[in-house]
Amino acid sequence: MAEKQTIVVKLGGSLLNTLPASFFQECASLQKAGVHVVIVHGGGLRINDFAKQLSLEAKFVNGLRVTDEAVLELVEMVLGGSINKQLVSRLEQAGCSAVGISGVDRNLIRVRQQDPRLGFVGEVEQVNVSVLHELRSLGWIPVVASLGVDGDGQHYNINADTAAGAVAKALKADCLVLATDVPGILAGDGLNPIDRITPGDVARLIDEGVIRDGMIPKVKAAAECVANGVQTVCIADGRAAGFLAGTLSQHDDSFPGTKVVAEGCEMDGLNGDVHALAHRAD
Ligand SMILES: Nc1ncnc2c1ncn2[C@@H]1O[C@H](COP(=O)(O)OP(=O)(O)O)[C@@H](O)[C@H]1O
Numbered sequence: 318m319a320e321k322q323t324i325v326v327k328l329g330g331s332l333l334n335t336l337p338a339s340f341f342q343e344c345a346s347l348q349k350a351g352v353h354v355v356i357v358h359g360g361g362l363r364i365n366d367f368a369k370q371l372s373l374e375a376k377f378v379n380g381l382r383v384t385d386e387a388v389l390e391l392v393e394m395v396l397g398g399s400i401n402k403q404l405v406s407r408l409e410q411a412g413c414s415a416v417g418i419s420g421v422d423r424n425l426i427r428v429r430q431q432d433p434r435l436g437f438v439g440e441v442e443q444v445n446v447s448v449l450h451e452l453r454s455l456g457w458i459p460v461v462a463s464l465g466v467d468g469d470g471q472h473y474n475i476n477a478d479t480a481a482g483a484v485a486k487a488l489k490a491d492c493l494v495l496a497t498d499v500p501g502i503l504a505g506d507g508l509n510p511i512d513r514i515t516p517g518d519v520a521r522l523i524d525e526g527v528i529r530d531g532m533i534p535k536v537k538a539a540a541e542c543v544a545n546g547v548q549t550v551c552i553a554d555g556r557a558a559g560f561l562a563g564t565l566s567q568h569d570d571s572f573p574g575t576k577v578v579a580e581g582c583e584m585d586g587l588n589g590d591v592h593a594l595a596h597r598a599d
């Protein structure tokens with residue numbers, strides 16, 4: 318059963334300097350256990366840093382970067398370049414076979430323009446999962462930069478949470494982990510992480526202004542995946558040592574973050590297959 322299991326892990330740009338070495342070792346253990354591991358990454362903070370140096374404006378609408386031609390070139394350089402290759406190197410050092418690609422490579426992520434006012438921001442139309450299956454058959458973990466391409470070969474910037482959600486949904490993944498720099502979705506007090514949340518709660522918390530900014534694309538991707546058969550979706554504290562095993566564990570108290578579950582599952586135990594997956598990774 319574990320051979321068929323699939324986990325998609327999204328790494329936020331907020332984490333790139335703080336990801337613990339244990340994360341890469343956990344990926345190696347999962348890969349060794351026959352789990353299909355796919356990594357999707359962002360890099361918003363680093364794009365902002367370079368934009369500042371180049372005097373390019375960093376402008377966002379509803380959390381999405383307004384992306385003109387110059388900004389797109391920068392986004393492609395940063396996401397597809399140094400960030401992607403650093404992650405590949407760290408995985409290789411931990412004993413994984415990893416290959417860095419972007420959603421442009423082999424037309425992995427086909428998009429259309431989301432809204433002309435946002436410029437080159439892509440809305441995902443299709444994920445070519447055969448590319449990911451081929452890489453898996455070679456024993457390689459794909460590390461995917463959140464870019465996409467349309468039918469005319471035009472490249473687009475995609476929010477990395479949205480890209481990861483689309484990949485998880487298309488792969489019918491068992492688990493999507495959105496790793497970031499906070500201990501999950503924080504309640505109204507801004508201090509305490511919520512253990513479990515349903516898509517209905519998500520809509521309410523966005524309306525109430527509790528979930529804001531970069532957390533919005535995460536919870537939207539999470540809700541979309543939960544509604545489309547991804548069994549476990551977690552917003553996890555990627556700074557915590559061993560967070561991946563904690564995410565996969567059946568015991569909520571060992572998990573640093575928030576699990577997004579279908580309506581009516583707020584109190585249920587976690588899915589047994591996911592527990593088995595965690596067990597195989599030990
Ligand atoms: N309710 C909330 N709980 C936790 N974080 C939130 C919440 N609302 C907004 N945020 C913000 O979302 C950020 C995570 O999104 P983002 O900065 O895009 O991270 P990443 O680079 O990991 O994708 C947090 O650092 C926090 O500032």
Ligand SMILES: CC(=O)N[C@@H](CCC(=O)OP(=O)(O)O)C(=O)O
Pocket residue numbers: 328329330331358359360361362364380381382392438439463474475476477478531
């Ligand atoms: C369209 C859009 O906003 N794209 C994002 C892509 C990177 C990203 O999402 O990075 P994080 O995961 O670190 O937030 C951007 O340009 O910042």
